[in-house]
Amino acid sequence: MIERLAQQLTEFDPQSGVIEGAPIIERRLSDLRGSFADREAYETTLAEADPVIYTVALVEPAQGEGALHYGLGRIVPGRIGAEYYLTKGHLHAWRPAAEIYVGLSGEGAMLLEDERSGESRLLSLLPNSVVYVPGFSAHRTINTGSTLLTYLGIYSAAAGHDYSFIAGRNFRQVLVELDGQPTLTERSRFLASLQTPGANARHE
Ligand SMILES: [Fe+2]
Numbered sequence: 488m489i490e491r492l493a494q495q496l497t498e499f500d501p502q503s504g505v506i507e508g509a510p511i512i513e514r515r516l517s518d519l520r521g522s523f524a525d526r527e528a529y530e531t532t533l534a535e536a537d538p539v540i541y542t543v544a545l546v547e548p549a550q551g552e553g554a555l556h557y558g559l560g561r562i563v564p565g566r567i568g569a570e571y572y573l574t575k576g577h578l579h580a581w582r583p584a585a586e587i588y589v590g591l592s593g594e595g596a597m598l599l600e601d602e603r604s605g606e607s608r609l610l611s612l613l614p615n616s617v618v619y620v621p622g623f624s625a626h627r628t629i630n631t632g633s634t635l636l637t638y639l640g641i642y643s644a645a646a647g648h649d650y651s652f653i654a655g656r657n658f659r660q661v662l663v664e665l666d667g668q669p670t671l672t673e674r675s676r677f678l679a680s681l682q683t684p685g686a687n688a689r690h691e
Contacts, residue, residue, distance in 0.1 A: 494548045501591040501637040504561030506544040513542050514575070516567075521654065522575055524661045524677055525568030532567055539563065540572050541628075547644065554644035561637045562595065562630040568681075569663035576627030576658060578602060580647025583622035589639040590616045594632030596669065600625045600658050607660045609671050612638055625652055629662050631669040 499506040516529075517537045523529045541562040548554070565572045576598070579586070588597060595612040602623045610618045612628060620626045630636035661677050662669055 492548045494546050497546055499544070499559050499639075501559070501561075502635065504542050504544055504559055504635075504637060506546055506559050509544040509546045509559075511542050511544045513539055515539050519573075519575060521657070522573065523567040523570050524657075524663075524674055525570060525681055527681075528568030538565075540565075541574055543640075550644055552645070555641060556644045556646075557639055557641040559591075559637065559639055560628060561635060562593075562628060563635060564593075564630050564633050566664060569665065569677075570661055571629045571631050571664065571669065573598075573629040573662075574627050575650060576625055576653045578625045578649045578652050579622070579642070580649045581643070581645050584643045584646035585622050586620040586626070586640055586642040586646070588612060588618040588620065588628070589641070590614050590618075591637040591639065593630060593634045593636035595628060595630045595636040595638070596662060598627045598629060598658055598660060598662060598671075600660070602652065605659065607658070607671070609660070609662065612636070625658065627653075627658060631662065 497506050515537050516533050519540060543558040543560050545558045547556045562572055590612045592614055597610045597612050597618050599608040612618055659674055660671050661674050662671055663677060
């Protein structure tokens, strides 16, 4: 007799972000307070609507040492001010735990920030590509395109999620649209540009 784990085989729809039988976490704009740099644009947008920004369908077939969990992420296209729609981002509670992201559809990026060195790295997240997120890295997914961004994230069942780092001071860099192009810039510099009408973050 072959022992079967629950959800040992799943099927997913990259467009709907659904995995049959898997619970879905839904994050609306109101759940992302503090995530976007431009607070005025955030409040203005939220006063008009509270759209779903992203969902994650979670599959946890087993627990314990050696087990893996994974999620199908789906981020809608859009921006708050100049900043693209994004996930909250997190570190793993078990800091050395790495993660693999597999791009399925759309056009996006992953912003990584090493907790120990503070170094940032922006990596494209595209269909047929894999992003390796090393341990000790805060990571956030961003939709830079005009269509849905979907991807799989595969991680140790023991990794855990720590959001306090992000809630405290957020990532050092922001990915904003500048002259029609995704542009990575220092958060502090971008915030300063918001205070100076007409200022261009790139030229400050
Ligand atoms: Fe993660």
